[in-house]
Amino acid sequence: MNLNRIIKPLLRGTVPPPREVPEPLLELAASAIGLRAKVMPLTSIERAFAALFHKQPDHVPVTPLVCSAARQIKNIAFKDLSLSGDMAAEVFYAGYEFIGGDMVVLMLDLSVEAADFGQTMIFPDNSTAHPDYANPVIKNVEDYERLKPIDLKQAPRMQEFLKLCRIMVRRVGLRGLVGGFVFGPLGVLGMMRGAENLLKDCLLYPTEVRKACETITGVLIEYAEAQCETGVPAIAIDTLYASASGIPKKVWEAIEGPFARQISLAIKRKKLMVGVHNCGHNPYADVQLKWIEPEVLSIAHLPDDCRTDHDLKKRYGHVTIIGHVPTPLLIHGSPQQVMDECRRQIDILGKDGGYILAPGCEYPPNIPLTNAFAMIEAAKRFG
Numbered sequence: 032m033n034l035n036r037i038i039k040p041l042l043r044g045t046v047p048p049p050r051e052v053p054e055p056l057l058e059l060a061a062s063a064i065g066l067r068a069k070v071m072p073l074t075s076i077e078r079a080f081a082a083l084f085h086k087q088p089d090h091v092p093v094t095p096l097v098c099s100a101a102r103q104i105k106n107i108a109f110k111d112l113s114l115s116g117d118m119a120a121e122v123f124y125a126g127y128e129f130i131g132g133d134m135v136v137l138m139l140d141l142s143v144e145a146a147d148f149g150q151t152m153i154f155p156d157n158s159t160a161h162p163d164y165a166n167p168v169i170k171n172v173e174d175y176e177r178l179k180p181i182d183l184k185q186a187p188r189m190q191e192f193l194k195l196c197r198i199m200v201r202r203v204g205l206r207g208l209v210g211g212f213v214f215g216p217l218g219v220l221g222m223m224r225g226a227e228n229l230l231k232d233c234l235l236y237p238t239e240v241r242k243a244c245e246t247i248t249g250v251l252i253e254y255a256e257a258q259c260e261t262g263v264p265a266i267a268i269d270t271l272y273a274s275a276s277g278i279p280k281k282v283w284e285a286i287e288g289p290f291a292r293q294i295s296l297a298i299k300r301k302k303l304m305v306g307v308h309n310c311g312h313n314p315y316a317d318v319q320l321k322w323i324e325p326e327v328l329s330i331a332h333l334p335d336d337c338r339t340d341h342d343l344k345k346r347y348g349h350v351t352i353i354g355h356v357p358t359p360l361l362i363h364g365s366p367q368q369v370m371d372e373c374r375r376q377i378d379i380l381g382k383d384g385g386y387i388l389a390p391g392c393e394y395p396p397n398i399p400l401t402n403a404f405a406m407i408e409a410a411k412r413f414g
Contacts, residue, residue, distance in 0.1 A: 075133035075207040083351050085384040090414025091377055092133040095403035098393040101126025110154040113140060116194030124202050131407045134208035137195055138393050141214050145222030147186035162222045169224035172236050175243040183253045196261035211258035211266035213251055216244040217287045218271050233278045233286055241286055248290040252297045259301035266298050267306035273319050274311025280318055288322040295323045310392035316347055329353035331391025340379040348385050355391040362395050366405035373409035
């Protein structure tokens with residue numbers, strides 16, 4: 032784990048650029064933080080350091096991933112949140128200040144990249160933006176090869192997301208971690224083709240799909256590199272289709288795996304941490320780690336080779352695990368039920384560090400924020 036990927040972006044613009052800190056010194060610092068956690072509270076940055084180095088913090092780091100749900104605090108419309116980096120920053124910062132947590136992941140919506148590739152969007156009053164599936168950019172198999180790269184500078188939604196990153200890094204400062212977000216090339220294609228059609232095409236026309244993935248990946252690399260320049264210390268790559276909800280494992284490896292690796296390597300070359308986010312059922316954690324080599328794994332459901340959280344910790348505890356409080360529980364459960372589930376996960380996954388408490392995906396946007404507070408309280412009380 033190279034925590035220079037956290038240190039350098041966090042300090043960029045606030046102090047003279049630091050020299051690369053040797054890994055043994057970072058390990059020693061993390062050990063010292065772990066010892067200090069036994070006698071006094073840690074800051075969010077220290078808590079993250081301890082967890083990422085698999086040391087025991089004062090309590091597990093926590094992020095309720097309120098994202099667009101925090102619009103309730105400011106009464107900002109979904110459309111304004113989607114189209115304005117300034118408005119989005121008001122929402123995310125309000126969630127961070129009002130609810131708390133140790134990190135902020137800037138998950139806006141899954142249509143950002145597709146919109147800039149020309150996909151017509153629908154902006155509901157009371158729900159997240161989504162494509163107009165009656166008017167897809169990719170209407171037939173031939174359209175995969177017709178897809179052309181776009182100029183990032185002329186991509187309005189991605190530019191607004193970059194503005195969101197810059198504002199949040201500046202406003203949160205050294206009080207917490209702020210993470211960027213990139214939807215993988217198959218995910219972007221799904222927004223422009225429709226999930227059902229894309230799944231069929233991956234099986235019947237893999238060459239054509241790969242061609243479109245190649246076109247999209249070039250833009251996503253530039254987009255990820257631009258996020259790196261905003262000062263975020265980590266970027267998550269969403270590989271939804273690498274799960275039982277998506278395509279067979281070998282098919283994912285053949286189509287998206289190599290392109291996801293290119294995006295990851297671009298982020299790593301900028302000395303940032305890479306995370307994988309997958310909220311599909313039975314995610315293929317083994318091949319995602321193989322191709323992407325992330326430091327952080329964010330999941331909503333157990334991987335396909337794990338039956339219990341004990342299996343998850345044993346197989347994948349060498350990376351930092353984020354999650355995986357079920358979103359249906361956040362919708363229908365009482366605060367006590369949510370806290371009980373948090374405690375169960377903390378007891379198993381939080382042992383010896385390497386765990387950040389969070390929902391499996393973003394906090395549902397139209398429910399009360401009560402259970403977000405329950406997660407924060409559970410981390411402090413049981414962590």
